[in-house]
Amino acid sequence: MLKEGFFYKKYGDKLQCNLCPHNCVLDNGQKGICSVRVNEDNILKTINYGEITAMAMDPIEKKPLYHFYPGSNILSVGSFGCNLSCSFCQNYSIAHYRVKSKYMTVKNLIDNILEHKNNIGIAFTYNEPTISYEYIYEVSKEVKSTNPDMKVVLITNGYMEIESLRRLLPYIDAMNIDLKSFQKDYYKKVCGGNLNPVLKVIEEVSGQCHLEITTLLVNGLNDSKDEVEKIASFISNLDKNIPLHLSRYFPTYKMNRPPTKIDVMMKNRNIAKKFLNYVYLGNISGVDNSTYCPKCGELIIKRNYYSSKTYIIDNKCPSCNNDIKIVI
Numbered sequence: 001m002l003k004e005g006f007f008y009k010k011y012g013d014k015l016q017c018n019l020c021p022h023n024c025v026l027d028n029g030q031k032g033i034c035s036v037r038v039n040e041d042n043i044l045k046t047i048n049y050g051e052i053t054a055m056a057m058d059p060i061e062k063k064p065l066y067h068f069y070p071g072s073n074i075l076s077v078g079s080f081g082c083n084l085s086c087s088f089c090q091n092y093s094i095a096h097y098r099v100k101s102k103y104m105t106v107k108n109l110i111d112n113i114l115e116h117k118n119n120i121g122i123a124f125t126y127n128e129p130t131i132s133y134e135y136i137y138e139v140s141k142e143v144k145s146t147n148p149d150m151k152v153v154l155i156t157n158g159y160m161e162i163e164s165l166r167r168l169l170p171y172i173d174a175m176n177i178d179l180k181s182f183q184k185d186y187y188k189k190v191c192g193g194n195l196n197p198v199l200k201v202i203e204e205v206s207g208q209c210h211l212e213i214t215t216l217l218v219n220g221l222n223d224s225k226d227e228v229e230k231i232a233s234f235i236s237n238l239d240k241n242i243p244l245h246l247s248r249y250f251p252t253y254k255m256n257r258p259p260t261k262i263d264v265m266m267k268n269r270n271i272a273k274k275f276l277n278y279v280y281l282g283n284i285s286g287v288d289n290s291t292y293c294p295k296c297g298e299l300i301i302k303r304n305y306y307s308s309k310t311y312i313i314d315n316k317c318p319s320c321n322n323d324i325k326i327v328i
């Protein structure tokens with residue numbers, strides 16, 4: 001559905017969208033880089049408002065969020081479009097193509113959230129959610145005012161302007177933000193964006209809501225020791241307890257490099273652990289992704305793929321009484 005967007009300025013018959021750091025300047029009829037915001041007769045309109053392409057009850061661990069209500073399920077929805085153009089996109093069919101969608105009003109979606117049993121809330125995921133800003137903002141605000149126990153989660157590339165982030169953040173309980181690399185060139189050439197705005201968003205979100213970070217390690221491009229050290233060091237300067245998910249790349253979409261080597265993934269996990277209390281591996285079967293107390297090493301969450309069992313008592317390690325900052 002077409003709806004007027006937030007965050008834009010008019011310059012004669014041109015518009016500038018200020019939702020994300022691309023700040024696209026649009027002639028009449030022109031779409032932005034995200035392909036979902038358009039200058040229609042000098043009004044910025046969003047074309048994916050309430051347009052849902054995928055909906056499923058997912059384990060929260062699948063987002064991935066490992067330290068936010070482990071073992072719970074969350075209603076997960078996606079739309080279409082993306083403001084980055086990563087060559088390895090795992091969701092390219094909805095991120096870069098206009099697929100069939102179903103329109104759901106804010107009320108329809110909230111009814112769905114409440115109808116599902118054993119559901120902790122709503123996760124905006126699958127494609128890049130922040131480019132559905134107006135819909136997400138309205139749903140999140142309404143959820144928080146009518147059903148404050150329901151959680152609102154964003155799984156995002158973090159490519160937002162700080163002003164748009166600040167307006168949405170009070171209604172968000174948890175985010176997983178991709179930090180795709182620590183190289184400016186990688187963001188430009190492989191993802192079609194810039195590194196610094198993502199770092200600023202991560203800094204802004206840290207401490208405001210629950211935060212986890214995901215980095216897809218791509219064979220030979222961003223899987224060096226130096227790169228992982230930079231990423232882990234940046235996160236640890238914010239908070240050593242922010243979980244980092246290092247995810248293994250497999251060839252897909254426009255990228256044809258061989259998969260990232262498993263021994264490189266393992267080594268990088270150990271490197272990141274020198275900086276951070278919690279580092280997990282994604283897209284590798286058979287690895288231990290359980291959570292251990294960073295002080296005494298006691299098992300505190302036993303995890304097996306997407307199922308988990310928690311041993312934390314009153315936010316403390318059952319063995320050494322260390323404070324554990326995991327939302328349960």
Ligand code: SF4
Pocket residue numbers: 017018019020021022023024031032033034035036037083131
């Ligand atoms: S949200 Fe879309 S139109 Fe707006 S600045 Fe970003 S890419 Fe451009």
